[in-house]
Amino acid sequence: MYISKSFIPILKNIPSEAKIKSHQLMLRVGMIKQSSAGIYSWLPLGFKIMKKIEKIVREEQNKIGAQEILMPTIQSSDIWKESGRYEDYGEEMLRIKDRQNREMLYGPTNEELVTDIFRSSIKSYKSLPQLLYHIQWKFRDEIRPRFGIMRCREFYMKDAYSFDINDEEALFSYNKFFLSYLKTFKRLNLTAIPMAADTGPIGGNLSHEFVILAETGESKIYADKRIFDLNSDGTELEKNSLDNLRKKYEQFYSVTDEKFDKQEFEKKVSEKNQIKTKGIEVGHIFYFGDKYSKSMEASVDLPGGKKDYVKMGSYGIGVSRLVGAIIEAKYDEKNEIMKWPISVAPYDISIIPMINKNDSSALNKANNINLELEKNNIETIIEDTDENFSSKIKKMNLIGAPYQIIIGKQTDGDLLEFKEVGKDSQKLKLKEIVNIIKKEKVKN
Amino acid sequence: MYISKSFIPILKNIPSEAKIKSHQLMLRVGMIKQSSAGIYSWLPLGFKIMKKIEKIVREEQNKIGAQEILMPTIQSSDIWKESGRYEDYGEEMLRIKDRQNREMLYGPTNEELVTDIFRSSIKSYKSLPQLLYHIQWKFRDEIRPRFGIMRCREFYMKDAYSFDINDEEALFSYNKFFLSYLKTFKRLNLTAIPMAADTGPIGGNLSHEFVILAETGESKIYADKRIFDLNSDGTELEKNSLDNLRKKYEQFYSVTDEKFDKQEFEKKVSEKNQIKTKGIEVGHIFYFGDKYSKSMEASVDLPGGKKDYVKMGSYGIGVSRLVGAIIEAKYDEKNEIMKWPISVAPYDISIIPMINKNDSSALNKANNINLELEKNNIETIIEDTDENFSSKIKKMNLIGAPYQIIIGKQTDGDLLEFKEVGKDSQKLKLKEIVNIIKKEKVKN
Numbered sequence: 047m048y049i050s051k052s053f054i055p056i057l058k059n060i061p062s063e064a065k066i067k068s069h070q071l072m073l074r075v076g077m078i079k080q081s082s083a084g085i086y087s088w089l090p091l092g093f094k095i096m097k098k099i100e101k102i103v104r105e106e107q108n109k110i111g112a113q114e115i116l117m118p119t120i121q122s123s124d125i126w127k128e129s130g131r132y133e134d135y136g137e138e139m140l141r142i143k144d145r146q147n148r149e150m151l152y153g154p155t156n157e158e159l160v161t162d163i164f165r166s167s168i169k170s171y172k173s174l175p176q177l178l179y180h181i182q183w184k185f186r187d188e189i190r191p192r193f194g195i196m197r198c199r200e201f202y203m204k205d206a207y208s209f210d211i212n213d214e215e216a217l218f219s220y221n222k223f224f225l226s227y228l229k230t231f232k233r234l235n236l237t238a239i240p241m242a243a244d245t246g247p248i249g250g251n252l253s254h255e256f257v258i259l260a261e262t263g264e265s266k267i268y269a270d271k272r273i274f275d276l277n278s279d280g281t282e283l284e285k286n287s288l289d290n291l292r293k294k295y296e297q298f299y300s301v302t303d304e305k306f307d308k309q310e311f312e313k314k315v316s317e318k319n320q321i322k323t324k325g326i327e328v329g330h331i332f333y334f335g336d337k338y339s340k341s342m343e344a345s346v347d348l349p350g351g352k353k354d355y356v357k358m359g360s361y362g363i364g365v366s367r368l369v370g371a372i373i374e375a376k377y378d379e380k381n382e383i384m385k386w387p388i389s390v391a392p393y394d395i396s397i398i399p400m401i402n403k404n405d406s407s408a409l410n411k412a413n414n415i416n417l418e419l420e421k422n423n424i425e426t427i428i429e430d431t432d433e434n435f436s437s438k439i440k441k442m443n444l445i446g447a448p449y450q451i452i453i454g455k456q457t458d459g460d461l462l463e464f465k466e467v468g469k470d471s472q473k474l475k476l477k478e479i480v481n482i483i484k485k486e487k488v489k490n
Numbered sequence: 491m492y493i494s495k496s497f498i499p500i501l502k503n504i505p506s507e508a509k510i511k512s513h514q515l516m517l518r519v520g521m522i523k524q525s526s527a528g529i530y531s532w533l534p535l536g537f538k539i540m541k542k543i544e545k546i547v548r549e550e551q552n553k554i555g556a557q558e559i560l561m562p563t564i565q566s567s568d569i570w571k572e573s574g575r576y577e578d579y580g581e582e583m584l585r586i587k588d589r590q591n592r593e594m595l596y597g598p599t600n601e602e603l604v605t606d607i608f609r610s611s612i613k614s615y616k617s618l619p620q621l622l623y624h625i626q627w628k629f630r631d632e633i634r635p636r637f638g639i640m641r642c643r644e645f646y647m648k649d650a651y652s653f654d655i656n657d658e659e660a661l662f663s664y665n666k667f668f669l670s671y672l673k674t675f676k677r678l679n680l681t682a683i684p685m686a687a688d689t690g691p692i693g694g695n696l697s698h699e700f701v702i703l704a705e706t707g708e709s710k711i712y713a714d715k716r717i718f719d720l721n722s723d724g725t726e727l728e729k730n731s732l733d734n735l736r737k738k739y740e741q742f743y744s745v746t747d748e749k750f751d752k753q754e755f756e757k758k759v760s761e762k763n764q765i766k767t768k769g770i771e772v773g774h775i776f777y778f779g780d781k782y783s784k785s786m787e788a789s790v791d792l793p794g795g796k797k798d799y800v801k802m803g804s805y806g807i808g809v810s811r812l813v814g815a816i817i818e819a820k821y822d823e824k825n826e827i828m829k830w831p832i833s834v835a836p837y838d839i840s841i842i843p844m845i846n847k848n849d850s851s852a853l854n855k856a857n858n859i860n861l862e863l864e865k866n867n868i869e870t871i872i873e874d875t876d877e878n879f880s881s882k883i884k885k886m887n888l889i890g891a892p893y894q895i896i897i898g899k900q901t902d903g904d905l906l907e908f909k910e911v912g913k914d915s916q917k918l919k920l921k922e923i924v925n926i927i928k929k930e931k932v933k934n
Contacts, residue, residue, distance in 0.1 A: 053557050053620055055611035079607055082566035082594070087607055090557045113497050113534045118644045119563060119627055120584075120596070122526035137589045140564075142596075145581045145631045150526070152564070152586075163523055163531055167499035176497055183563055183627065187589045200562045 047393070048430045049441075053090050055079075056441060066262045067379045068370035069194030075444045077369070084191025084199035091392050091445065092369060096202065098390040099234065099368050100181055103204050106230040110222040110283060112177035112206055117159050119183055123149035125158040129341050140187045140199075152185035157338050157360055160207045164356070165344035171211045174346065174356070175219055179206035181365060195370050196326075197264075202366035208359045211346065213335070216357035220252065220333045221288035223361040227256050227329050228278040228291075233490060234368065235387035236375060238328055239273055241300045255302060256329035260374040263324035269300035270315045302327075326371045333359040378468070384446035385467040389490035393427040394483055395419065396442040399453040401432045408453045415451060415462070415476060422480050424487075443467065449483060491837070492874040493885075497534050499523075500885060510706045511823045512814035513638030519888045521813070528635025528643035535836050535889065536813060540646065542834040543678065543812050544625055547648050550674040554666040554727060556621035556650055561603050563627055567593035569602040573785050584631045596629035601782050601804055604651045608800070609788035615655045618790065618800070619663055623650035625809060639814050640770075641708075646810035652803045655790065657779070660801035664696065664777045665732035667805040671700050671773050672722040672735075677934060678812065679831035680819060682772055683717055685744045699746060700773035704818040707768035713744035714759045746771075770815045777803040822912070828890035829911040833934035837871040838927055839863065840886040843897040845876045852897045859895060859906070859920060866924050868931075887911065893927060 055076035064070040072078045077092030088096060104114065120142065126132035140152040153159065160178060168176060181204045191199050208219035224240065231238035236258045243255040257267060273295065281291045299314045301307075302325070311320070339345065339355040348354055364371075377384045388394060397415055399408035412428050419426050427447060429438045435454070442450060452463040452471065464479050465471040474482075499520035508514040516522045521536030532540060548558065564586065570576035584596040597603065604622060612620060625648045635643050652663035668684065675682035680702045687699040701711060717739060725735045743758045745751075746769070755764070780799040783789065789797045808815075821828045832838060841859055843852035856872050863870050871891060873882045879898070886894060896907040896915065908923050909915040918926075 050617070051555075053559070053611065053622060076611065079610065081562060081603060081606070082564075082568075082592070083590075085562045085564055085566075087562060087603065088560040089607070089611075090559055093558055093560050096560075114537055115497070115534055116532040116537050116540075118525060118529045118531060120526075120529055120629065120644055122529075124526075140586065140588060142584065142586050144584060145633065146527075148526070159525060159531065162525070163533070166523065167497065167520065167533075173494070178497060185564065189589065200564055
């Protein structure tokens with residue numbers, strides 16, 4: 047793709063309304079455009095990244111046996127009255143009257159709707175467990191939307207729901223999502239830590255937030271730093287193995303300010319292991335038993351002939367929010383360098399030829415390199431404008447393909463100037479470059 | 491996937507509220523569930539099919555150089571006031587007041603919003619043409635939603651927009667979409683005919699509807715039957731070739747009732763070539779010049795230094811609607827047999843073992859076959875219940891995988907009972923079955 051033909055409207059200056067670096071970068075390189083307060087359009091660059099995140103989220107949901115559905119954005123108020131949340135939700139819920147004067151709303155979450163689907167479809171314990179998820183736009187009418195897509199009104203979210211016969215099975219489902227979330231964030235090259243959390247308006251008795259570290263984060267974090275060295279390697283989709291995974295994480299103190307208790311923190315964590323910092327919530331999982339199944343009468347036949355309400359949990363990942371969260375975690379604001387993890391990068395590599403008037407040799411070279419890279423399924427962007435070289439490099443540093451090939455005056459023969467962003471450049475053959483990138487892509 | 495573990499709630503009877511066969515089948519095999527009037531949730535079976543259609547639509551948009559973006563569902567009324575359509579649109583537009591009492595709306599289409607994005611991003615003719623598309627949920631508050639997802643309120647649509655410097659270039663863009671649509675519908679195994687159409691509320695001077703034949707269609711169709719023998723083979727993405735393609739189609743009379751003129755029809759089409767039938771609209775393309783760019787002041791700098799309003803077109807495909815349209819075109823209601831085109835089938839093949847109590851041999855055999863098929867990227871569903879054999883086959887005929895392997899009492903040795911739905915069964919080795927299906931998949 048030539049940058050001159052792409053729809054990537056770059057701004058010269060950082061828009062003054064943007065207060066955090068993800069918002070600044072996203073506006074600057076034309077990833078998004080605000081259409082009204084807290085509502086954004088995703089332009090091609092931002093869209094590509096969001097779609098790649100969505101794909102990883104989807105794959106990791108499928109791996110634990112969750113089935114994908116799609117619930118509508120507009121819901122009837124009836125089911126929210128059944129659950130009792132219609133009045134509770136307050137003004138953040140966008141309430142709508144249709145032409146027949148029916149009370150509708152733009153779904154901020156889907157516990158009610160999925161419970162309604164479940165109760166009309168599943169009648170017997172034999173069909174359990176059921177793990178259902180969808181990835182859909184949601185709306186929360188924030189009174190003061192800000193920070194770009196980090197705290198906006200219309201946002202893209204994966205929410206999953208589990209239905210089980212009893213607490214034990216329900217915790218098995220909960221732990222599957224616990225694992226799935228660790229794997230998802232790892233593939234996004236994020237270190238996300240599960241933290242004991244309050245259940246808030248979803249309700250229930252067990253909950254973890256997944257938080258990544260970022261100075262601009264909205265949550266304060268208190269943790270035993272050894273928790274950052276853990277990972278889910280070797281965990282299997284089996285009760286004991288998953289139990290052990292959660293125990294491994296829960297042995298270390300880690301909470302957000304909501305649950306923070308100074309005395310407990312100082313007692314449980316030795317001074318040298320204490321971390322106090324800030325973070326961004328990127329996922330949240332809840333177990334709430336029969337909170338919704340009871341009020342909405344979602345029950346199944348048990349083996350003995352009796353009926354019981356199913357035990358439910360819900361599990362959210364902010365897909366659009368992750369685009370901003372990755373920028374907050376990875377963007378080197380001082381040097382104006384973004385390096386997207388290869389798993390979600392909009393392009394794998396940028397080709398930057400130095401172009402002089404009446405001399406198309408560097409561009410021709412770029413085109414030839416491009417052909418070879420595309421043959422190997424490596425996504426490229428070519429900076430084909432005749433702007434000056436340093437502004438071209440600056441632009442590509444912001445767009446954030448993790449690799450660059452620079453074609454300057456000295457480029458001659460087989461050796462190309464190749465650079466992994468943030469590292470020194472080196473002279474390599476095209477074939478070697480292809481191998482490096484292919485290897486990185488397979489890993490992620 | 492075992493059917494016993496899947497979330498495919500099958501109904502015993504056809505729901506009485508469903509009047510057309512797509513609505514009947516979709517409810518019966520649990521592809522969708524109504525959540526409120528004209529609003530549906532997509533359950534796993536329906537969702538899988540819709541996603542495959544979406545993928546084909548996307549690929550064919552990308553092939554003509556269109557770039558994907560994503561505009562939000564909720565729009566501000568301001569831009570609709572600029573274009574003058576806010577009052578015109580009437581009650582089909584779902585109007586919303588947010589908590590700050592701002593006038594918002596759920597987008598029924600996106601000409602205004604995309605023009606706003608364009609005018610703030612592109613300043614020079616050098617960046618033209620631009621072809622932008624998105625695939626997003628839309629809402630039209632139909633007074634009498636009916637026929638399931640064929641005439642619903644919340645629906646999933648691909649809409650594209652072209653921006654060009656003058657009429658000639660704009661028609662080049664128009665023709666690219668003309669080709670893209672023919673290719674898209676062909677990959678869906680549909681014969682869609684472009685028909686001269688009225689431009690309606692979108693406005694403009696050139697428009698084609700793409701219509702497939704179906705007895706239940708809402709449009710009457712009058713055509714020269716020779717148009718059904720045409721195709722786009724050999725057309726290249728180049729002005730003359732595309733021009734010729736449109737001329738080839740336009741030489742034959744074909745209109746919907748809106749544009750029908752009896753005298754003209756009888757004069758232009760000899761009696762033996764006259765077709766009068768019904769059809770379903772699956773796509774619609776419009777060229778409307780500067781209708782929106784003028785009222786919304788979207789102009790670019792021209793080579794000479796002057797400015798001019800860009801020339802625009804818009805191009806829609808009803809993605810969710812196509813699920814129903816394919817059923818209307820393909821479902822054999824009398825024999826209760828659905829055969830999905832392999833390009834969008836929810837599963838490539840169903841494996842139907844005859845299962846008796848205390849005898850797991852047929853199921854084991856099914857599992858082994860499944861392993862081999864999955865290794866070859868063939869998607870399967872196994873009918874693993876202990877229901878009686880004929881009801882299992884009936885169920886699988888409705889779910890509509892285009893191939894079946896039946897494991898009955900006689901199944902022994904290497905030869906399997908293999909059936910392409912609607913044809914006679916034959917005895918084949920698994921390897922031969924794999925080859926047949928792989929070959930079909932590559933073609934589509």
